[in-house]
Amino acid sequence: LRAVIRSAVSKGHEVVGILRGYQGLLEEAFFRQDDGAPLMRLRSVSNILHLGGTVLGTSRSELFRSAEGVRRAADVLRKHRIDALIPIGGDGTLRGAVELARHWDGRIVACPGTIDNDLLGTDYTIGFATAVNTAVEAVDKLRDTAESHERLFLVEVMGRHSGCIALWTALAGGAEVVAIPETKTDIPQIVEHLKELKARGKKSIMVVVAEGDELGGAVVLNEQLRRDGCPFDTRAVLLGHLQRGGAPTPDDRILATRLGDLAVRALADGAQGVMAGVIRGEPALTPLEQTYADHKAVPESFLDVLRTMAS
Structure with missing residues (x-):
């Protein structure tokens, strides 16, 4: 303006x-x-x-x-x-x-x-960069608690049809898992990955979830992870409209x-x-x-980097 x-x-x-x-x-x-x-x-x-x-x-x-x-x-x-x-x-x-x-x-x-x-x-x-910055700050703060309590946090960010905020936040926040509308969210596969991470000595886990993930938001994914034997104590956090404000x-x-x-x-x-x-x-x-004629794809290279870093 x-x-x-x-x-x-x-x-x-x-x-x-x-x-x-x-x-x-x-x-x-x-x-x-x-x-x-x-x-x-x-x-x-x-x-x-x-x-x-x-x-x-x-x-x-x-x-x-x-x-x-x-x-x-x-x-x-x-x-x-x-x-x-x-x-x-x-x-x-x-x-x-x-x-x-x-x-x-x-x-x-x-x-x-x-x-x-x-x-x-x-x-x-x-507005995108500011929203990601806000979400990353939240992930950083939650990581402190997660590490102290050996806990997994599912952090839900905005994105009903797009996983951009979630993917950028996951990369910048060092998250181990991201769940976005553009990719299939396989709960059993995620649980196996989490078990491997725990066996390697991992004490804290951050899962960034786009609100439009096909399985549902962070609350739903939290329930499914617990049901399928997630090896970490879990908590779900919804950032909501917090992402829409700030300098x-x-x-x-x-x-x-x-x-x-x-x-x-x-x-x-x-x-x-x-x-x-x-x-x-x-x-x-x-x-x-x-x-708006087509869906704006998330970079596959970003997903590849995240998989490599989540070890």
Whole structure:
């Protein structure tokens, strides 16, 4: 948001901030200055780079999911003479932008803002690095207790359809096992592996579980491990919405700054219906429909490294 405002204002554009996402658009809820002007200016985004969340707020809109809601949103944009839109969000936000473009002739360039890192067209999404950092900090703290009590912890992280947070957390946190939607979770095989680790003198175990693992979350896996003879005393921990907050990491701050500026530059160059991203370190624009057209695979090489390290 900071990058969008500063880049746009520097190029002579006026910027309207829409509160609470598509629902706020339907309600004509705009960010307002102290003088009542519905504009965002340079000082509107001062000292927010280190803050999590969003000063504009967010929400889910059932009305916008309907054809009537999308048409009304397009009418609001025309009413206020808004000629370009930069939505920031995940696949739901981007799908909504595609539908909006069918009823509105303004231009749309989106930015990928989701901790799940599940959008194609960018190596990483805004918020992912911070979510992983939060999860790794939790794993590090739990490891202290696990080592002292010779215990196994199952740590559930977000990711209903994507195992990115879980896999990155497992690697960075030195976990012995990861359970993600992209791979089959074989409980008997895991138990045998745990028995081997205990025989080698391993005293603590960390299992990182994506909430969308096909067998269920950490609580379900905990019950199945106990049933199948897990050799360690076990506990399940659900990080939940803890992963969605906190000060952004430097990587996220830099990514958000780059993508916000890229989105404004793309609009100035006439781009329409694309998402701003970074691929192999370079700026990239990807048609919105392609960003969610397929599942974003986790790197097989990461899984191979984890198997090697978990010994």
